[in-house]
Amino acid sequence: MKKTGILLLIIMMIASLFVGCAQKADENLIGVSMPTKSLQRWNQDGANMKTELEKKGYSVELLYAEDSVDQQIKDLENMITKGCKVLVIASIDGEALKGVLDEAGKAGIKVIAYDRLIKGSKYVDYYATFDNYLVGVIQGNYIIEKLGLDKGEKGPFTMEVFGGSPDDNNAYFFNGGAMDTLAPYIESGVLNIKSGQTEMEQIAIQGWKSEGAQARMDNLLTAFYADESVDVVLSPNDSLAQGIVASLRAAGYGTSSNPFPILTGQDCDTTNVKMLIAGEQSMSVFKDTRTLAAKVVDMVEAIMKGTEPPINDTKTYDNGVKIVPSYLCEPVFADVNNYKALLIDSGYYTEDQLK
Template sequence: MKCKKLVAVLLSCLFLVVMAGCGNSGEKPAADGAKKAGGKKIGVAMPTQSSQRWIQDGKNMKEKLEKLGYTVDLQYAEDDVQAQVSQLENMITGGANCLVVAAIDSNALVNVLAQAKSNNIPVIAYDRLLMDTDSVSYYATFDNKGVGVAIGKYIETKMGLKEGKGPYNIEFFAGSPDDNNAHFLNAGVFEVLKPYLDKGQLVCVSGQTKFDTICTLRWSQEVAQKRMEDILSGYYSTGKNLDIVVSPFDGISYGVAAALEGAGYKVGQKWPLITGQDAELMASKNIMSGKQSMTIFKDTRVLADKCVKMVQAVLEGGQPEINDTTSYNNKKKMVPSYLCTPVPVDKENIQKELIDSGYYKKTDLQ
């Protein structure tokens, strides 16, 4: 009889243990703390911290994703292609549920992105299109051709080209050949300015107008400065004045300006119109001082917000907001995209666009 009672007590205890386990829904703890309640792990791969805009992109992305409860693995590869490949591999093996990738050289990422696809990990291209892969789901960017068009139209307006003014001497710089954005931007520039080259209102003294000649690997300031120095010594040493420099990026503009100063050009004294892109703090200060004429403002807060909403929709079974399905063919698929609008900024609207919007404080530009 005592044995029967003992068995009954043991069975009762076992039942309580089982029920306690059921009260936990039978769920296993999230691996290495990655999956919080209502959140998952997002790998964010950025190209470099040498440019202010990428630092801000990463910061904005991380803050917005974490606010939604996601765990974020933010990595910078410092323009080292193999480092970015390794970072993405580690994100995949580390349990990432989604990847956001701003590529250094997208052609080098084809295999690692295929690994992501085989692991059912969605990939969102961030500001730089991922080429030659069907592993990318969506693309968040600015209207890259629109950036080039805006640069071209700024020159057209400021130099009075529509009114027939000229001729002006002009030199062209383009972005990195391994960045698809550079090709779109350059196409936009020449769409506006080629007619004026054909008419002779714009004269490229060096004759360097082809993309393969004017491109700047990794958008490098140093590479741009050396090329500008060579152009000045080779084509402008006999008294010709350079009137316009088309620069697709603020970093390239710094290199151009340094070369001009080295050649004896002075701000305010036949200093050329110099364009740019990204509204970096130094570029904004240069606009205030006259060293740079304009830049294209790409509000990273807006871009990060659109990309975060893409991530959220993909992971929660929703439909991301898309406004372009025909522009971005990566040679494997037409990538559904959201294009943010770029804004040209110069002395006339820098207060409104950069300070009043809260992007910079007025004291930042002093």
């Protein structure tokens, strides 16, 4: 009996050591929830953040929800159960996470919204993103400069406008920045939106889907451009630009007599950079995910140390419940003239990735 008792005591001591180790690991655990692996940028965002957090000594639970809101909620619930101390969330639907964030808030877990504002919850502690209004301004200014509107060119030029997913708060900032910048030329008739479609409910593409953009561009070309070419297409991001280019190709654009229109984008996905090089897409706003990931790591570390995370905006991002303290990184644009310096020389891509 004594031997049995001693054996049980040893087993209990060993078990307590494992429990202690598990608790210690939990104290150092960070949850990172990304929306999908189907877009290159989210793979890079997740990988960059995991790498940088692990360099700092944190354990990282990185999960991709594959564009399923229900799956993202389940992922976050699992992270809460595992004892994550901070959640970094790039939301699929910015208005669908209130319930699970209530759970996180009650558990004392801090939440950083990553590049997409989470709305309707008081438990969004911080927001890290790029200056999304500036993204649109950059796209608008690129169009102005390429057409020579700033030098007095009167055109008129035909233009069509696309919007992002209506459940993504960023889509409204992108659109607002571009349309505010282009407004004087639209109002004067120098830029002629033949379809007349400018409201988000008319131009938005659900889920940022390339096929949705392609279908809408097909309809626009059939209805309004049977006898003339479109000169400009304002696309807020690269996934939409891919669909737009597919539609334009099918309609016979890309020849010397019918060149591709000026076409904007965002994210510098490899597919789109190749399209820049081929002359099919004009520009893409570059948001270096390494910069954003590094800033989020700084924010996480400050939270874990009990200090104030770095923020540079306390006025812009209202999630319907509160103004969320934010850090805004500054974007730039890439086109055929500067992509090598911006993307290859910086180590973001290799030359082989763009062949």
